[in-house]
Amino acid sequence: MTRHLRAMGVAVSVVLxxxxxxxxxxxxxxxxxxxxxxxxxxxxxxxxxxxxxxxRIATVRKNGTPQVVPMWFLWDHGTLYMSTRTWAxxxxxxxxxxxxxxxxxxxxxxxxxxxxxxxxxxxxxxDGVIETTTKIYQKYMGAEAAKSxxxxxxxxxxxxxxxxxxxxxxxxxxxxx
Numbered sequence: 576m577t578r579h580l581r582a583m584g585v586a587v588s589v590v591l592x593x594x595x596x597x598x599x600x601x602x603x604x605x606x607x608x609x610x611x612x613x614x615x616x617x618x619x620x621x622x623x624x625x626x627x628x629x630x631r632i633a634t635v636r637k638n639g640t641p642q643v644v645p646m647w648f649l650w651d652h653g654t655l656y657m658s659t660r661t662w663a664x665x666x667x668x669x670x671x672x673x674x675x676x677x678x679x680x681x682x683x684x685x686x687x688x689x690x691x692x693x694x695x696x697x698x699x700x701x702d703g704v705i706e707t708t709t710k711i712y713q714k715y716m717g718a719e720a721a722k723s724x725x726x727x728x729x730x731x732x733x734x735x736x737x738x739x740x741x742x743x744x745x746x747x748x749x750x751x752x
Contacts, residue, residue, distance in 0.1 A: 620746050630648045632644060632657065635668055642668060647711050666735060691745070693744050695742050698737075699737065
């Protein structure tokens with residue numbers, strides 16, 4: 576027969592006359608033990624997303640599993656735009672299920688991160704593709720490099736724009752003191 580006693584965070588079991596002492600399960604941490612990282616202001620989010628950082632977009636495959644791919648993007652007045660080739664798997668996924676998740680992050684140092692996550696609905700846009708794609712390339716390459724033959728070949732490849740309207744946007748900045 577076994578009897579269990581709990582006293583002062585230590586579990587005591589008495590099993591057939593022998594004594595076993597072990598640590599009790601740790602108590603659930605209090606909210607103060609895990610403070611919420613500070614969010615960015617809207618101005619900080621806009622400035623962060625104006626930088627040439629890589630976004631990772633998650634779409635849902637036909638079998639229900641996620642596909643995550645890195646993408647260049649443009650953030651404009653609360654909407655995220657990405658340019659991709661018309662035959663890309665993510666386009667097929669989005670035509671069947673427009674729900675996406677996107678993360679844009681930067682590790683400044685260990686345990687010092689800036690992160691924006693977006694849950695949203697994607698729309699495939701076929702108007703203004705070259706103009707939007709050019710703006711995205713200029714953001715990442717600069718205006719002159721975006722005019723190069725290599726960039727122009729990519730920009731003018733058959734493409735669509737993925738327009739993401741956020742339904743939820745969260746941010747954090749653990750670089751603050």
